[in-house]
Amino acid sequence: MTSMYGLRAQAHFDAAHFLTDYYGKCENLHGHRWEVLVTVEQAELQTEGTMRGMVLDFGVFKKAVRQVAGELDHTFLVEEGSLDATTLDLLRGKGFAMKVLPFRTTAENLARWFFGRLEAEGLPVVEVEVDETPENRAFYRA
Numbered sequence: 001m002t003s004m005y006g007l008r009a010q011a012h013f014d015a016a017h018f019l020t021d022y023y024g025k026c027e028n029l030h031g032h033r034w035e036v037l038v039t040v041e042q043a044e045l046q047t048e049g050t051m052r053g054m055v056l057d058f059g060v061f062k063k064a065v066r067q068v069a070g071e072l073d074h075t076f077l078v079e080e081g082s083l084d085a086t087t088l089d090l091l092r093g094k095g096f097a098m099k100v101l102p103f104r105t106t107a108e109n110l111a112r113w114f115f116g117r118l119e120a121e122g123l124p125v126v127e128v129e130v131d132e133t134p135e136n137r138a139f140y141r142a
């Protein structure tokens, strides 16, 4: 078995959403304080400079996670195509911040979205957990 070093950083964002084609409470517009827990892993620690003995700079890691979460904070997460253009324009006209995403706005899909965004920044991400509530947790793992 391979041994690994890892770090975990947590961030949260408040956002509204609703689930299309869902028959239950979640088809209605509602909000959550979404918690995001990101795990990075690396087999070897850095050997030189300011990061010697570290997987990576925790501050840089935390900042990256917070920045991506910040993009969704206090927005209305909308699945592309789930609201017609007129409704979207009306909401935007009222000054509401909308985040249109190309997937159904489930915690699972959001976990995958965070994973992709952080991986693109060069972080060695292995897992992202997104919690809608402390009882409802989803994750995406490489």
Ligand SMILES: [Zn+2]
Pocket (backbone or CB within 6 Å): 017, 026, 030, 031, 032, 132
């Ligand atoms: Zn929900």
